[in-house]
Amino acid sequence: MTAAALDRAPSIGRAFTAQLQRDLTIAFRSRSELINPLMFYVMGISMFPLGVGPGAERLSEIAPGVLWVLALLSTLLSLDALFRRDFDDGTLEQLVLNVDPLFVGVLAKVLAHWLVIGLPLTLLSPLAALMLFLPGAAVPTLVLTLLLGTPILSLLGAVGAALTVGLKRGGLLLTLIILPLYVPVLILGAGAVTAVIDGVDPSAQLAWLAVILALMLTLTPFAAALALRVGLE
Amino acid sequence: MLFKDLDLEIRPGDLIELTGPNGSGKTTLLRCLAGLTGDFDGEVRRGGRFSYVGHRGGLNLQLTPLQNLRWSAAIEGSDASDGSLSSLLEKVGLAGYELTPCQQLSAGQQRRAALARLCFGNAPLWLLDEPLTALDDAGCGLVRELLERHRAAGGAALCATHQPLGLERTMQHALGRAA
Numbered sequence: 024m025t026a027a028a029l030d031r032a033p034s035i036g037r038a039f040t041a042q043l044q045r046d047l048t049i050a051f052r053s054r055s056e057l058i059n060p061l062m063f064y065v066m067g068i069s070m071f072p073l074g075v076g077p078g079a080e081r082l083s084e085i086a087p088g089v090l091w092v093l094a095l096l097s098t099l100l101s102l103d104a105l106f107r108r109d110f111d112d113g114t115l116e117q118l119v120l121n122v123d124p125l126f127v128g129v130l131a132k133v134l135a136h137w138l139v140i141g142l143p144l145t146l147l148s149p150l151a152a153l154m155l156f157l158p159g160a161a162v163p164t165l166v167l168t169l170l171l172g173t174p175i176l177s178l179l180g181a182v183g184a185a186l187t188v189g190l191k192r193g194g195l196l197l198t199l200i201i202l203p204l205y206v207p208v209l210i211l212g213a214g215a216v217t218a219v220i221d222g223v224d225p226s227a228q229l230a231w232l233a234v235i236l237a238l239m240l241t242l243t244p245f246a247a248a249l250a251l252r253v254g255l256e
Numbered sequence: 257m258l259f260k261d262l263d264l265e266i267r268p269g270d271l272i273e274l275t276g277p278n279g280s281g282k283t284t285l286l287r288c289l290a291g292l293t294g295d296f297d298g299e300v301r302r303g304g305r306f307s308y309v310g311h312r313g314g315l316n317l318q319l320t321p322l323q324n325l326r327w328s329a330a331i332e333g334s335d336a337s338d339g340s341l342s343s344l345l346e347k348v349g350l351a352g353y354e355l356t357p358c359q360q361l362s363a364g365q366q367r368r369a370a371l372a373r374l375c376f377g378n379a380p381l382w383l384l385d386e387p388l389t390a391l392d393d394a395g396c397g398l399v400r401e402l403l404e405r406h407r408a409a410g411g412a413a414l415c416a417t418h419q420p421l422g423l424e425r426t427m428q429h430a431l432g433r434a435a
Contacts, residue, residue: 034333034335037330037333037335038330038331038333040330041326041327041329041330041331042327042330042331044327045316045319045323045327048319048323049316049318049319052318052319052357053318108316109316111312112312112313112314112315112316112317113310113311113312113313113314113315114314114315114316114327116292116308116310116312116314117308117314117328117331118331119292120290120291120292120308121328121331121332121333122331128331255292255293256292256293256294256295
């Protein structure tokens, strides 16, 4: 870090905290946006016993995949609003113009998004697992994979949301861009939970999830910041 | 192409009215100067910090003016206290509205809340896009007063505007076919 950057460190920290605080305040002001993805998660999962049949054996077999796919879709549902509202009201311009380096602001927004969507999904997952007869022994692993995986979903999603921010109806395009990128996370997350059910050690999948999280944490804020600058033009 | 052979220098104390018909590129020029768009040939040299108030005011409507201002202060690197932010809001005529969500304010009041951002006072250059939009007479007077004070303090401003600002010693820069 250069001397100039060190001088600015307190103000960078203040910008991060202010952005986080602001986004959380807004999220709690618009509670429907907060609750809708969670409702979608629970309702989506409750469709499976109705559609597949209430047999415990069949449901517990598909449970890891279903729980993960729904977590992924619920996150996707909430991503479009990540930058769009700020784009519409002009606060995104202010963020881009004033926060230097911009990735700090992006990171604060992503953290707020995870706290509002990913974390509640993770905490809700044991309840959802109950609906699908996931064996009790696999529940801690499910929670752990979601704890590692949902931040990845938010971080990767931020890049897609930033790329599509200038488009009027970017929602579907965002889904098409992001969904393929979610595949490795889905495979590892659901795979770890299945491994526990099969009596296999899931630490390899968990370690890979942690690696991806570390990579995404260091790479995507820069990519999203760059995409935002392009998206604003 | 919107404009070519454009050469503009803004010095301390300058107050420039950017005029021109709709679509002549006033907003685009401001965005180029602010660095919000790089889609032009040429060079922009900036001497220091600047404040930009676009036609989208940069206010979250679910937050109160005070919360919006607190956020703006923090990202602009100012450590203004809540007390001084409240007095800024009082200065722009929003006393008593500090805790009302912006969506319950009128368009003019929202504009005032957006303009309050200019008063942190650490940006020597103001780039304003239609600062008088939606403002009543008193609001326009307020903008003039802010600009006058900014100029007296050695600041400069570039305002894209349709209504004449009605200030003395301003420079005009016309864009588009009217030029």
